[in-house]
Amino acid sequence: MSALVKVLLVTPSYHPIVGGSETAIRILSTKLNEMGVQTDVMTFNMNRKWNPIWREATEDNGLFKVFKVSAFNPARIFRINPLELIKMYVVPKPNFTNRFKEYDIIHFQGEADVSFLLFSFFVRRPKLWTSHVNYAKLPRLKKLFRLVFPRLAYLYIAHDSKLLSDYGVSTSRSLVFQSFGVDTETFRPSETKKTDNLILFVGRITRSKGLHILLKTLAQVTSPTRLAIIGPTDDMKYAETCIDMIKQLNERGIHSAKYLGVMDEKSLIPWYQKAAILVRPDLDRFSGGLTSLEALSCGTPIIGTGNHVVRNGVNGLTVSPNNTKELADALNELLQNRELREEYGMKGRKMIEECFSWQKIVQHLAKIYEAVLSNYRVRAKCSSRRVRDELEAK
Numbered sequence: 254m255s256a257l258v259k260v261l262l263v264t265p266s267y268h269p270i271v272g273g274s275e276t277a278i279r280i281l282s283t284k285l286n287e288m289g290v291q292t293d294v295m296t297f298n299m300n301r302k303w304n305p306i307w308r309e310a311t312e313d314n315g316l317f318k319v320f321k322v323s324a325f326n327p328a329r330i331f332r333i334n335p336l337e338l339i340k341m342y343v344v345p346k347p348n349f350t351n352r353f354k355e356y357d358i359i360h361f362q363g364e365a366d367v368s369f370l371l372f373s374f375f376v377r378r379p380k381l382w383t384s385h386v387n388y389a390k391l392p393r394l395k396k397l398f399r400l401v402f403p404r405l406a407y408l409y410i411a412h413d414s415k416l417l418s419d420y421g422v423s424t425s426r427s428l429v430f431q432s433f434g435v436d437t438e439t440f441r442p443s444e445t446k447k448t449d450n451l452i453l454f455v456g457r458i459t460r461s462k463g464l465h466i467l468l469k470t471l472a473q474v475t476s477p478t479r480l481a482i483i484g485p486t487d488d489m490k491y492a493e494t495c496i497d498m499i500k501q502l503n504e505r506g507i508h509s510a511k512y513l514g515v516m517d518e519k520s521l522i523p524w525y526q527k528a529a530i531l532v533r534p535d536l537d538r539f540s541g542g543l544t545s546l547e548a549l550s551c552g553t554p555i556i557g558t559g560n561h562v563v564r565n566g567v568n569g570l571t572v573s574p575n576n577t578k579e580l581a582d583a584l585n586e587l588l589q590n591r592e593l594r595e596e597y598g599m600k601g602r603k604m605i606e607e608c609f610s611w612q613k614i615v616q617h618l619a620k621i622y623e624a625v626l627s628n629y630r631v632r633a634k635c636s637s638r639r640v641r642d643e644l645e646a647k
Contacts, residue, residue, distance in 0.1 A: 260285065260292045260622060261356040263373075265343075265366035267296035267319060271485040271515050272457055273543030274363055274385065277433040284615040286316050290622065293318045295352065295369070302457075302487040303342040303366075322349040324368075339397055341368045350376050358622055361406065362432075370405050379629040381621075382406040383432045384416055386539050395419070408625055412561045430621065431561070434611040435546040439518065442552035442602060443526035449591060450478045452584070453528035453553070455521065455544040456535075458486040458495060458512075463534035463558070465491075466575055468498040470534075471508045473581035476588045480510035481524060525551035529594055530587050533557040536574045546609055549601030554594050556583045562609075568601035 264278045278294060285292040298306045298321035305324035312319040323346040328334035334342065345368055353359055353376055361370050361382040370382060382405060399421030402409075409422045410430050417427045456462045464482065471478065482499075486492040499510045516524075525531070531548035538559040545555055545562040555562075555569035565571040570587065572579035587594050 258290065258358070258622065258626060259356045260290055260358045260360055261295055261353065262292060262360050262362060263295045263369050264362040265297055265369065266299065266302060267294060267321075270299060270302055272302075274365070274433075276518075277543050278362060280436070280611060281433070281615070281618075282317050284611050285619065288615060288619060290619050291317075293320065293356075295320045295322060295349065297322055297324045297343055297345065297366075299324075299343075305343045307346075309346075320349075320352060322346060340364060340366060341371070342366045343368060345369065345372060347372065353378055357626055360622075371401070374405060379408075379625050380406040381408045381410060381625065383430075384409065384411040384420070385542060386537060407629065408621075410621075428621065430617065431609060431614060432618065433542055433546065434609045434614040435543070435550045435605060437550055437606055437610045440522060440525065440547045440550035442598070443523070445527065447529055447553075447594075448479070448527050449529055450476060450588065451528045452478050452480045453483070453524055453531045453548070454480065454533070455483045455524075455531065455548075456533060458482075458484050458492045459488045460491050461536050463536050463574065464495050465498060466534040466536075466577060466580065467532055468495065468502060468510065470577040470580045470584065471502060471510070472505075473577060474508065474584050474588070476585070478508045478584075478588065480508065481528070482510065482512045483514070483516050483521065483524065485515050521547075522551065525553055528553050530569075530584070531555045532580075532584070533563075534572070534574070534580055538574055546605060549598075550605040550609075552598035552602045554587065554597035554601060556580065556587065564604075568597050568604060 262278060262282055266272065267275050267278060282292050282294050294317065296319065298308060298310055300306060303326055305326055307323045307325055309323050310321040324343040326334060326343050327336060343366060350373055359378050359380045361380065363383065363385040402420045403422050408428060409417050409426055410428050410432060411417045412429065412431050414427055414429050454464055454467060458464060496512065499512060502508055502510050525548050531544065531553050533545065533555065535558050542560065545557065545560065548555055549568055557563040557569065557571055558574045559571045563569050563571055570583040572583050
């Protein structure tokens with residue numbers, strides 16, 4: 254792709270917010286720039302999740318720029334934010350779209366907050382949108398998403414075609430593509446022996462991630478275990494509840510649990526490498542997109558509630574959300590069978606190498622950008638069928 258092509262990745266949350274998607278966008282921006290695709294980032298100016306600042310800021314790390322948009326959370330004024338029902342946690346200053354004129358492609362990331370996407374409705378640019386979680390499963394959102402989302406972008410990307418069809422997006426404008434990856438050289442298995450009874454939870458400490466389900470489940474686990482918990486605490490009330498549960502668990506004396514706080518990549522890797530199992534009991538069936546990739550890359554099997562990465566009986570086990578019996582059965586099965594854990598770990602590592610390395614993902618994404626831009630210059634509407642034809646011809 255020509256270095257003159259400019260791409261703007263638009264994401265609701267970015268550094269200093271800590272999380273999987275925030276890390277993935279930083280790596281994606283870095284990798285795209287390194288291969289010659291000029292890429293910058295736009296995000297809300299927030300000091301913590303959904304706590305925006307009414308001030309614009311621009312950061313330049315020498316490789317790409319990060320534009321932080323002024324925004325406000327209605328809950329800070331009205332005590333409640335009714336827009337949260339439609340996944341709008343913050344409202345941006347309207348002039349943020351002026352920046353779009355400087356870019357050839359605008360690529361929106363995720364639907365954790367849809368404000369950027371909705372407020373860009375009238376922008377005439379080749380707009381891409383990558384979906385990460387299927388919120389259309391929620392009854393209150395399904396009708397709205399199916400009514401609005403098919404009109405917001407030229408091309409829609411997701412790891413599963415059904416996810417986009419649930420949003421009402423036609424197959425002619427859908428593209429199945431895994432947009433997040435993992436550095437397989439950095440996240441790799443260790444030669445040191447794994448700790449047989451070490452369970453790992455990595456993720457944001459919020460109710461939707463299901464940590465309380467895991468803590469409750471340990472009472473049904475027969476083998477004594479150690480649980481290491483790593484991740485940021487945005488919801489302090491929920492975090493306090495989990496801390497109380499940890500204290501009660503430790504007082505009973507059979508199992509032990511410890512919250513280790515937030516860790517950077519370098520500090521996190523050894524925990525992936527020595528853990529027997531990564532557990533992600535998410536209530537939304539997402540099972541930690543980036544954390545799952547990182548754990549599997551380190552040869553660690555996963556117990557989760559389901560996503561396109563965790564494959565039941567291949568690289569881990571899947572259980573129903575909010576089901577302590579199923580989760581306990583899965584934990585007992587893996588904790589008591591080291592050979593099965595090793596098999597799942599090896600298969601998980603192989604899958605990551607073949608399908609989810611950042612190098613392969615970024616190369617493919619650059620081709621998608623090229624095909625979309627070429628198509629947009631010829632036609633006013635973007636057809637992903639033509640995009641697919643161009644990609645297959647390369």
